[in-house]
Amino acid sequence: MGGFDLRKWNSNLEEVSEAIPEHHRGSAHPLSFNKEDRVKALGLEWHPQRDMFMFNIHAKTLSTGGPTKRTVASTIASLFDPLGWLQPIMTYEGQVFMQKLWLQKLEWDDKLPPELVYEWQTYLAEMTNLRVIEVPRWIGTTSKDRIELHGFCDASRTAIAAVIYSRIVKHSEEPKARLLTAKTKVTPLAVQTIPRLELNSAVLLAKLMNQVKASVVSWTDTATHYWTDSTTVLSWLDDHPARWKTYVGDQVSEIHASSTPEQWYHLRTHENPVDCATRGPQQS
Template sequence: MDEVRDTRDQLIQLLKEGGFNLRKWSSNERQLLEDLPEHMISPVSLTFTEASASKTLGLAWNPKQDEFIFSTTLKNKTESETNNKSSKRQILSDISTIFDPLGLLSPITIKAKILFQQIWKYKIEWDDTVPDEIEKEWRTLKTELTNMQPFKINRWLGLRANKNCELHAFCDASEKAFSCVVYSKITEGKQQQIALVAAKTKVAPIQKHQTLPRLELCGAHLLAQLVNKIKLCFDKPNIKVTAWTDSMIVLGWLKGDVSRWKAYVGHRVQEIISVVPAGSWKHVRSEQNPADCASRGLLPSQLHNFPLWFNGPEWLNSETIPETHDTIKMPEIELKRVHAVTLQTTENKNINFVTELLNKNSCIMTIIRIVAWVSRFITITSQGRRHGEDAAMDHPNMNDPAASKQCNLTLSDIRCATNIIIKHVQNEYYEQEIHELKTKGRISKNIGLQKLYPYLDKNNILRVGGRLQNSNLPEETKHPAIIPKTANWRIF
């Protein structure tokens, strides 16, 4: 109690320095209020009657029982109002009277969310009346909300420093929404205390329809986000978390290899298991899954008689959690499509492919066409795997699949093949000179080649330099490729 008083006094003094005077103090412990001036105490906190409740951020809190009280301010319509149809604006206003930041009444609020999402499909203006089928469903829900008996939920979870605490989270999805709910389990000796901590729901997107397994995965993703926030609030990063889902497909995704799944599934699985490891996920039967009602919705009268939501499944309150022995099969859906290409080549270490062509053929165009077709085949089978300047030069159609699959050779194919042949010949006869040009920028030994002022172009082909560089002649005429005269390359 002394520690709480010190915290209270420090908070009062700290805010007072900024010009904020804290008033209307409420507490479930009378001693904490006894030494405060009367003008700083909330009147309802002094009476502690059964009906006494203090508004805290829109929530009603009974300090005597230390419990939250949920109710609505909706009133029954008069006879004249009953005959008038509701507008989209009025329905949203009525739905907003339920303030539930922790999602403790999610089965009720999701029903209202789903209904309002249906209204958006009609694309009506804010003050337009809703269609008859929506009006009928809304009147049923509004009557239930108006006559709703207050829900009372304990504020304190029973969490203490010396008690063992673990979290149990459940998720589910329907075609209209997905949800998750988290319970705390406090163990002291052989006694267990289960408490509803928080829940969260979202309506399924209507713009882009998703399959039910994907929505189930979205529920698991929502669970991971909520669990992460709760762990931060509890200031217990290593608290034990057990997650439950009734979807065997989702379990298969979570326990499988992330790299196997398509991007939509793989990204979410990666984020989920970073918060709740795959080994902490278990299967729960649908009838024992409390998140099921939050994905479909319940009327207030139905939720009052639904202990599964407030207390979780019965076995959660037992000393040991029953083990599940369901066989998890790897899902055959959402698999990543893999294109496998097998390229088999043979290599003759004694005779190079181009050399053999030059020795067996006397027509340069025949050789060029053969090299062009082989080059195109290599381009298609290894497309997307090569990088670098040389690759871009050798295969100009690398990034153009349409051009690569044409039935006829293109001009770029012919140029590419010609460059390959010329580079092969030059590398065979001028290997040392080309290396010197690349490393030193000049040739030191070959006097005959020095007279040609040789240089390497952007494609690493050895060309003649000289004074013609400023002329208007074509590049290949001004700077022809250097072909060794000592070789038997008559075809050039």
């Protein structure tokens, strides 16, 4: 992909570190399990002692003095979340808020009106809670385990979202679920029906599942399950794309290209784990 050399590799295992050329290492020595050891990248931290990823939010990021559209955009962009673990905060709360600023037709250095200042301060308070979030680096699999992939999608008037979990089934233990990745998109300002938005979220999930399975060769034939709370989407998927009007047919055809109707299941809205990414954590 572009012919670039990947550099700044880090490991807490000496054998792995020694196999990496020195000019490609992030540190001269393998990381120990000292609680002070950590690797930072744009606000994302890896703690080798607990083998956890965390988010480091700096105090200067949380400055609330006289917010403008420019400082709001800068703060939202400062969160590094490549796998979508923070989607309810980053995309729903952050990008939806930015959309409101554009609708207000504010210039970049205009101060926010009082009602939006209060909403922004609420968002900043939620950002401080990100410091306590920990995501395991290792999802807990071994060669003897059975792995299932479960994807969930949802939509609202403001956002569509998809999330994927792995379900690890071990011989003598309770199955364990691990968050893998998520993706959220703010809906366009042009009005669309909820069923169409739900269908768009199903397309988003199908694409995201393809990316996950392509990233791990051994997962190509892994049991895959797709979940939606929309019975309308399930009815569209149960029939041939040619039966539906062009827009719906095109979306159904894209989903059918990488999944079968038998892989799609229904769940109730209040059981959908991606609900918070389309309605915000305060509403879920």
